[in-house]
Amino acid sequence: MKYWSQTFIPTLKESPADAEIASHKLLLRAGLVRKLGAGFYTYMPAGLRALRKIMDICREEMDREGATELAMPHVHPVENWQDGPRWAAAREIMYRVDHAGAGKNFYQITTKFRNEIRPRYGLMRAREFIMKDAYSFDATDDAAIESYNKMKRAYTAFFTRCGLKTISVEADTGVMGGSFSHEFMVPAPIGDDDVVYCDASGYAANREKATSGIIPADLKDAAPAGSVEEFPTPGIVTIAALEAAPYHVSADKQFKTLVFMGDGKPFLVIVRGCDDVEEAKLGSLGFQLWRAATPEEIEPVMGAKPGSLGAVKGTIKNPGALAGIFADHAVRLVGNGTTGANKDGFHLRHVNVGRDLAITQFGDFRRVHAGEPCPKCGQPLKIDRAIEVGHVFKLGTKYSEKFGAAYTDDKKQSHLMVMGCYGIGISRTLQAVIEQSNDADGIIWPWNVAPWQVLVVNLDPQDAAATDVAKKLAAAAEAAGADVLVDDRAERPGVKFKDADLVGLPLRLTVGGKGLKEGIIELKWRTSKDVTKVPLPDAEKIVGDAVRAAAKA
């Protein structure tokens, strides 16, 4: 039991000017955090309590799936960082596992520092933040997949217990590399990722990874409609211009040919004129680094400037320079189409995918748009903004090779460990909970992560009878398993009620002289507008029952 007057919950009537989104304003207004500088926040007593609850739930769910916690130093020898973006942690662990054997999953919950390019939205993107990270080491691929699935299960349980609605989506592995990964996303307009999903089939993927079912399974490539024919297009360098009069070639009948540089060598990507390349998908081509080519790089290879490019056999000036010509599957929908002639001011028509284009390899390179058919069930896909709160990667042996994480089997043979890597943004989760659960009056804490679960508002703290009842109610709630805060401040009722709504503890019990005269106290859930009058003799029992019911829900 904690008295408001003894802790420090500096609530604010107005929100500071630099807070923009609801959760950031509420973090500050409810006295949970205070800003020290851009991306640096002090956790005030109530904020720290909520944070600890989230960490504890995380530990319970990690431990339940067999992971084990350790703590590593914040300061690392610089050599550890020379081989990769963030591998000091894994490397430290791997030295031990060499000898300890496979089948382990280590995690830690620590403060991380990132030189965040643009801190914003409070704890959502901070330069100092709290993260749980875990690394699993297994002897076989099957065991690694099992570890991965355990972590997915732990994450799902963790976010559910935090009262957070997340969707797990297939994700690009990005700089971490690895075989496959899932992100746990919280839908939110401030998110910096796009999530593509289908309510009907449950399909969900990060836009960087998402595919759609726009190509019918029974699609037959169009028969050639005539031989390739060059025609003059003076000054025409855009898809849109070719769609207009006098050409009238709709974008979905055009081939868009783009030039990229992959590890210093140019390569081509062909998509439909109406499609965009999803650059993250080019990672599947095996290049370490890739980017769009510059006009200066393009012309010597292709023989024309951007706007007149194509990949028809025999038209590319220096095909030997290319690392490959990669076409998105969807170009098969074009059939006989139009593309650049690799000659400024000219295009080619009657271009047939199979017959005419010099394609090395087909692949999935296009960006998915809302409304396209779901790859699983064909229903229209939706796209929403979301923020990432967790990420699980199956890494394979990429890093165990690099850092020599191996085990010795019973035949004295050495094998590389199959690894996984799993992160949760703990402090971000805290704010995501608030972002997802608030109203015009303040925060609406889910039971399990509320700084305290029950607030006893004593409207007349100078009155001995009211104070006595308040203490008894608090004790009853505590005995039933709740964390209890008692508002014993000498404030006017209006102030206390406003603060109660703002701070948002799930269950409010109000004790005051007026109610006591009637022989009642009041019980109110933060999620509801209804106030229940509870007769004094039953109050302790009813409060206890309410607490137990809420904890179970």
Place this chain on the structure above:
RNA sequence: CGGGGUGUAGCUUAGCCUGGUAGAGCGCCUGGUUUGGGACCAGGAGGUCGCGAGUUCGAAUCUCGCCGCCCCGACCA
């Protein structure tokens, strides 16, 4: 790092264009009246106007530099 803003009391801000005594609301302190949804009256404390140069008789205000912070873009949990 590029573009756009902004910096005045603990918080929200007016004043800046057109140089001349730094003002309000909230919060805080004192006294009184109130007392179940951010009360009212009276009094009070609290400011290197981000920092440093410059122009000027005189700078919160104009000029230059630096710093902080916020917003829009590419990286990350």
